Amino acid sequence: MNPVIARITYRALLGRRRVFLLALLPIVLLLLAAAFRAGNGNATENLLDHFGVTALLPLVALIVGTGVLGAELEDGTAIYLLATPTPRSVIVTTKFVVASVVTVVFTAVPEFLAGIIAFPGRTRLSLAYAAGTAVGAVVYVAIFLALSVATRRAMAVGLIYVLVWEGLLASFVSGIGVLSVQQYSLSIAHALAHAGDEIPANVSLPVAIPMLLVVIVVASRLAVDRLSGYRISGEPG
C-alpha cells in the first residue's frame, strides 16, 4: 500500500464525472426502497437481491475496478507511476484497496440503507445483504482490476461477463454458481441472516469462501504480472 498512489487514485476516481455515475445507481436503489416501503414491502429479494446484488454491485464494481488503473493506462498518466522503482505489486495492491473501499461505500452502504428503509425492523437482513455485498465488491474489483490491465476493452468485456455469466448463466445453471461472485455474496448474506430470511444462495459458505479467496489471489497476481510487462502502445513511431 502506497499512500502517494492511494491519494492520487482517490482524487482521480472521485474528481471526475464518474462520481456522478457512481452515485446514480445507489440513489436509484434508495428511491426504490422508499417505493417498496410505501407499497407492499415483502419481496426482499426483488430489491436487495435482484437490484442490489445482481445489478448495482457488479456495475459499480465495474466502473470503479476498471477505472482505478485502466483509465490511467488508457490516458497515459500511469507512465508516471510505472517509471519509478515502485514494485508493481505495490501499485496493484494500492489500486485494489482504494477501489474496494470506494466500491463498498457505493454498494454495501446503500444496500444496508435500502434494507433499513424498505424493511424496517429487519436490521439483520439488511446487515447480511450489506456484508455479502461488501465481500462481493472486493471480489468483483479484483476481477475488473485485472481485466483492465489485461485488455483495453475491459469495460466491454466486463459488461458482457456481468450480463451473460453473472446475470444469465449463473442464475439459471446451478453448477456455474460455484464460479459466480453474485452467488458468493448471496452465500455470505444467507449465512449471516436469520434462518427464516429467504436468501436464495446456490453455493454453500464452505465452498464460497475458499473460492472467492482463490479468485482474489489469481486476479491480483495476473494484474501484477500484466503490469510488470506493461508496454506502451505498439504503434511504430
Place this chain on the structure above:
Amino acid sequence: MSVLELSAVSRWYGNVVAVNDITMTIGPGVTGLLGPNGAGKSTLLHMMAGFLPPSNGTVTIDGEPTWRRPAMYDVVGLVPEREAAYTFLTGREFVEASAKLHRLANPQHAAQHALETVELTDAADRKIGTYSKGMRQRAKVASALVHDPQVLLLDEPFNGMDPRQRLHMMDLLKNLADAGRTVLFSSHILEEVEQLSDVVQVVVSGRLAASGDFREIRRLMTDRPHVFTIRSTDDRALASALMGAQHTAGVAIEGSVLRVHAADFGSFTRALAGLAREHNIGLREVIPADESLESVFSYLVRR
C-alpha cells in the same frame, strides 16, 4: 556515469518491422535521436525506457536489461511524448509525488529544486489542468529529473515549447550533460538536434542510417542539390536575378511559381533573401520542394 547499449535490436509488430537490427552505444553527453515521423524513434526510446521488450537483441543500461526491471528507474528518468498528466494535481504535488515514489529522503526539497531547474516555481501551486503545453512539458521534465537520474530519456521534448522555453530546455540538457549525465532525446527537427547534440543517431525506416558527429552528418545533408518553389512579387525579375547567382543550378517558370534548382542548400537559402531585397522583390513563399525529412533521410540512406 551510465551507458545505454543496444545490441542487434529489432522490434516488429506482426509483419511490420519498426526497428531493424540496430546496434548503438549511448554514453554521457547529449545524444539526439533524429528521424522522420514513423521511423522507429519512439519504439527505440520505449525499449530503452523499459516499456517494450525487443523482439530480438538486447537493450541494457550499465549491463542490466531494461525490460521488466523497475529498479532501473533509480538511475533513469523518462519524459514521455504523450501530454497526459494528472490535471487535478498542482505542478508541485505532481513533482513531489514523483519524488516520493522514488523514495527520496527529502521529497519537498527535491521537488522544489526540480521545479526551479525547469523554471516552473511561479506556477508550481496551480493545477496542471490550467498549464499551457510548454508548462506541462516542463512539469514532466521536473518530475523525471527529481531524483537526479544518471540517464534521462526524452521523447520529442521540444514539442509545444515556445522559442524561449526551447532555449532554456536546451541549456538545461546541456548542463546535465556537462555534469556527466547521459541524455538522449528524440526529434524529427534537424535544427533542434543540431543545436543541442554533438552525437546524433539518425533512424530511417527502422534502420540506423547514420551515426556519429553531427557536423559530418549535417554536411552530408546540406551539400546535396535542392529544389525550391518560390512565389514572389515579380517572378521573372527574381528568375533572372537568381540565374546570375552562384548557387543556382537552374530556374524554371511554371505557371505562377518559380522552380529553382539550388546547388547547395545552405548557401542558397542564405543568399536568397539578400538577393530579393537587392532587386526590390518581395518573397511571398519559399518552399523546399524535396525538403521533407523523409527525402533528406532517404538521400542519406542512399549514400
